[in-house]
Amino acid sequence: MAVEMTIQEYIHKRSEKDSFETAMFIYESALIQMTSRIEVLNRELSHVYQYNPIEYVKTRLKTPESIMKKLRKNGHNITIDDMVTYVNDIAGIRITCSFFSEVYFVADMLARQDNLSVIHIKDYIGHPKESGYKSYHMLLSIQVALADAVIPTKVEVQVRTMAMDFWASLEHKIYYKYEGNAPGYFERELQECASIISRLDAKMMSLNEAMKRIDGE
Ligand code: 0O2
Secondary structure, three states: EEEOOOOOOOHHHOOOOOOHHHHHHHHHHHHHHHHHHHHHHHHOOOOHOOOOOOEEEEEEHHHOOOHHHHHHHHOOOOOHHHHHOOOOEEEEEEEOOOOOHHHHHHHHHHOOOOOOOEEEEOOOOOOOOOOOOOOOOEEEEEEEOOOOOOEEEEEEEEEEEHHHHHHHHHHHHHHHHHOOOOOOHHHHHHHHHHHHHHHHHHHHHHHHHHHHHHHHO
């Protein structure tokens, strides 16, 4: 029977030298399991309710360089223990929806799934960052099922609209290009774009609501 254990216990049990690779294998397995749940959820909504709130899903494993950078930035040691404990977004999934009402709907459907728990939520839609960043972040723990072990593993799921994703992608590129020191006017322009995008999201959603009302009449 498979025994529940942490990533560190699993590595220790296998007395491995390639512990980073083993840890990454577990995060990758968590991504595979989580992606298939999202896929099933999307098909279920489409099959049962003829409703397709998810436009697209992207997954990524954080690179070793990016993991080390984050550990250093936050004053942690470059160890497997610190990586597993403090870096929450090694396994990352981004779900993009058309409308922001769907963001909350999809997030709620995911949070209610079995064998999955919500560690924390950061609602940057209800409470946008000063930069204008909007996105709904869920830190989830999913049970990774291996042959002889069950390993609760963190996966960060970001849910946002297409418009929010458009803004965040450009802002991310600018941030990395200038390493946080972009010319001052970039910040102001991005804040303005963020407010245009919020108005666009609100308008698109109200058009969609109007269309649904007309369909229902
Ligand atoms: P990268 O290069 O995208 O991986 P915590 O998880 O609570 O320990 P963290 O990691 O700061 O702390 O959590 P948060 O705020 O949920 O951010 C996680 C990820 O969200 C970031 O990962 C970014 O990908 C994205 N993100 C957060 N804030 C912003 C923002 O202002 N602009 C953009 N474009 N993306 C943002 P990384 O590791 O910072 O970066």
